[in-house]
Amino acid sequence: MDIHELTLLTDLYELTMMQGYFKCQNNETVIFDVFYRENPSGSSYAITCGLAQMIDYIKNLSFSYEDIDYLRSLHIFDEDFLEYLAGYHFTGDIYAIPEGSIVFPMEPLVKVKAPMMEAQLIETAILNIINHQSLIATKASRVVYAAGGSGVMEFGLRRAQGPDAGTYGARAAVIGGCDGTSNVLAGKMFDIPVLGTHAHSWIMSFEDEYTAFRTYANFYPDTCLLLVDTYDTLRSGVPNAIRVFQELHDAGQKPKTYGIRLDSGDLAYLTKKARKMLDEAGFQDAIISASGDLDENLIASLRHQGAPITSWGVGTKLITSSDCPAFGGVYKLAASKKNGETEFTPKIKISENPAKITNPGDKTIYRIYDKATGKIRGDLICLTTETYDPACDLTIFDPLATWKKSTITGGSYELRELLIPIFVKGQCVYELPSVMETRSYCQEELNTLWDESRRLLNPQNVYVDLSEPLYQLKNQLLDQKHKTTEGRNK
Structure with a gap:
């Protein structure tokens, strides 16, 4: 999808509400928060991702003649409102936590401060972008952690829910820690490594397996990773791969990367046997790569069984986040200010479910780091008017169980404000890092988590x-809301 044509990537009710505000002449300045309530995939954290695409969306947000003609054809919008849309451009402020950052439930990932009509229009697209990419980046970080911290290739394009999900999902997966992707378009768009070998059809298109391997090695002598499970892994595939590696060695050719890949069968058993065969033939440095419906749990299990796999190809269950297909981010009104007023009036959404009660006001987030270890002690959501001195003691408490308190000694901690300005008065003021720079930043962020919070099962929440x-x-x-409700019921 062309990033320059996303203006109508919105729910109809955003536009009908906009027309209502327009007719009521209600364009007060508001604050909306983007946040989520529950970590995906049983994790204790998430990784925020999608900021780059969100910036492109806001920069190019305008209604074309074709857009206006289409909206006119729906026969629900008046001409004066369509005329307003024809001249629309975003004039507000946006704050966000940088891509690749570790984040937690209820924290504003993005804060929009803008006239009501402008803030309302962008809700759907922002959620679509941030929710999807944050989901995949988080899933990728879990897969990479299970694999030991490296050696994971994303190759789920053919199973992704469409070209955009496959391409932007590949970007998010690399930010989350994958070494590269099989998606060539993503490689071109985002300047990320593209990786891959060959399919079973390559083997089957030749008269025999050895000829297929030898031909492939002739074409790609520097990256010779051979798929050995087309017919019989241990009786045919691995022996034929060893024969080709020996021929390369005898010819004085030393591939930069070489080895075998298995895509089926008992991966623990087969890779152990294959490792022994490769070692006995003198190819101790040959890679053993595995693929085939892998996720973080299966990878962790294979490593626990001692499978000598050093490279992992992860597709369907990563690019679709199959165990948790939605991130669940929401966009909620936190404050408003009528024209002429100097202070924002805080707003709150109430629910019988305490987790769904929103946090009101103009907020920011401070991350508290242990000075000695650099690890995260916790996050503090506060009003933007508050200031804190790391030299002073800091008492924090659980907002749902207030008796759970902790006092952090002054001088033993450091603070970092997470929300930074992205747009000011409609102009982008943020310089985007490259995807690979964001990937490195994400790894640094993950290192600030305690080991107990990174484990795959029952992690300790931050x-x-x-x-x-x-x-x-x-x-x-x-x-106040309770008293108002009581008064109305009397």
């Missing part, structure tokens, strides 16, 4: 607390 002023504001608004 504390995300509300500041005392924000906690009091939230409860004050809840009390």
Whole structure:
């Protein structure tokens, strides 16, 4: 999909609400927060991703003549509103946590501060972009962690839910830690490594397996990774691969990368046997790569069984995040300010489910790091008017179980504000790093998690607390709503 043609990538009700605001002459300045409530895939964290595409979307957000003609054809929009849309451009402010950052539930990943009509229009596209790419980046980080920290190739394009999901998903997977992708378009668009070998059809197109291997090695002597499970892995595939490697060696050819790949069967058993055969033939440095419906749990199990696999090809279950197909980010109103007013009025959404009650006001996030280890102690969501001095003691508490408190000694911790300006008055002020730079940053971020929070099963959650002023504001608004409801019911 052309990034320059995403203006109508929105839900119809965003436009009908916009027309309602337009007719009511209600274009007060508002603050919307993008956040999620639950970590995906049983993780204790997520990785925020998609900021680059969101920036492109906002920069190119305008209604073409064709867009206006289409909306006119729906017979639900008046000409004065369509005229307004024809001159639309974003004029607000956007803050966001940089791509590749570790994030936790209820934290604003993106904060939009703009006139109501402008803020309303961009809701759907921002959620679509941030939700999908954050989901895949998080899944990739778990897969890479299970694989020991490296050696994972993303190659799920043919199983992705469409070209965009496959291409932007590949980008997110590399940010999450994958070494590269099989997706050539993603390689071109994002300047990321493209990797791959050959399919079973290559083997089957020749009269015999050895000839297929030998021909492939002749064409690609520097990257000779041979798929050995087309017929019989141990009786045919591995012996024929060894024969080709020996011929290359005898001819004085030393591939930069060489080895075998298995895509089926008992990967633990077969790779152990294959490793022994390769070693006995003198090819101790040959790679053993595995693929075939892998995910982080199967990879962890294979490594636990001692499978000597050093390279992993992960497709379907990564690019679709098959165990958790949706990220669940939401876009909620947090504050508003009428024209002429100087202060924002905090807004709160109430629910019988405490987890769905929103945090009101104009907020920011401070990450608390242990000074001695560099590890995350917790995150503090607070109002933008608050200031903190790391030289002073800091008491944090669980906003749902307030008796759970912890005081961090002054001088033993460091603070970092997570939300940074991306757009100011409609102009982008943020310089995007490359995908590979973002990948390196993401690895640094992951290293700030304690080991207990990175384990795949039952990880220790990281504390995300509300500041005392924000906690009091939230409860004050809840009390006000309760009293208003009581009064109406009398």
